Amino acid sequence: MTVFDKIVTMLDDKFGIDADEVTMESTFEELDLDSLDLVEFSMAAEDDMGVKITDDEAAELKTVGDAVKLLEAKGASV
């Protein structure tokens, strides 16, 4: 499983977003995820992948690809 796959699963489980809606290019805005949702996303990432996303980093995330890059750089375990 890749970090992308893990994110897709997380978005489905926790945010009710169908897997086939999500690509690397999807923006969180398109997926109806606002700044509060991104805080929740960070909590879930920490729980599921063991890495911490700071509030400042979360605020910078625009696309799913941004999140993949950040989580990979932090050594997310999937």
Add this chain to the structure above:
Amino acid sequence: MSDQRFPDVAITGLGLVTPGGIGVDASWQAVLRGEGTATTDPALEGLGVTMSCRVPGFDGNELLGRRARKLDRFVQLALVAAKEAIGDADLDPDSWDGSRVGVVIGCGMGGAPTWEEQHSVLLDRGHSRVSPHLIPRMIPNMAAGHVAMDFAAHGPNLCTATACASGATAIGTALDMLRLGRCDIVLAGGTEAGITPLSISGFANMTALSNRVDDPAHASRPFDVDRDGFVAAEAAGVLVLERAEDARARGVRQYARLAGYGASADGHHVSAPHPQGAGGEMAVRAALDDAGLAPGDVDHVNAHGTSTPLNDVSEARMLRRVLGDRAAVTSTKGVTGHALGGAGALEAAFSALTIHHGVMPPTANLESQDSEVDIDVVSKAPREGKVEVVISDSFGFGGQNAVLALTAS
């Protein structure tokens, strides 16, 4: 008939989500059938009181999509009711001047389910896992806030909180806003979805709730000698209000006039009504005065009628004393249960429908009228006939009273 100091205000749209069903038709038909809607509630298993009146088949995800997860149930109910009301009034948020559209939606408790769920998260998983959506889901003004977001209603926007009178207070406040010209249209009503283990335990330990848990459908029995408390309900009601002159110009149907509003405070006790209904009397008289009506003009009362031993006697005494013996009285809570902050809005809608259709709904489960209730209670079957003047009573914990007077257009 109404006081010409102020422009007349009309009710031109209705939206209801109630234990009778989703929508005005389902809700009104349930009220006319006059059968209790309370059922055993699995969410309350293990408590002393295990029944409630839920909205049958209400699935927020299905009706509102995936954002429903960010909305407490009281907001979900209100959004569905508001959408129906706007359509019913033949209004289109895409073309209206949103700066002139106000929203006043009362709520007694706010997002109790969210509060409890997240409190468990705090205890089980620690502060860092408490949802960032906790506060926006829970705060009671969020029903009005979300209605503004969904329907481009950018005028004055607020939540009234007078416990079980919140919905009626909202509608009365909207009347004032229209009379003063602060808005051209107001979406006014109330919502509540606070049936949780914690809140039900609190109500139960006040001895406010019926204990007839082995026979839920007959538990809410306003004015009956064997009543023993209310049954908690979830529901939302939204009315579209506008000045009658504007409604006429639009050529839209007017269910009724919202002719008067009266409010008062018992200043007596946190939960018990004044034994003689002194505060309620002040509010009824104020509503009639505001509407330019005399007590003898009242054809019908949609009573607060909670099915608690104390309320129903004090309210009946008050109605008899103020109105005499002519007005026929119904408590629709026999059917719906008590929707707390939503109740006054449902009952205002039922009052408007009573005038519009010329039919007074029966009070469910009235088998043996309490001898201390010396009023004409409509029971068994709907009573048909011309209805020109209705008052709708709502009394909240804290002694807060709100009474609406409606008249035929």
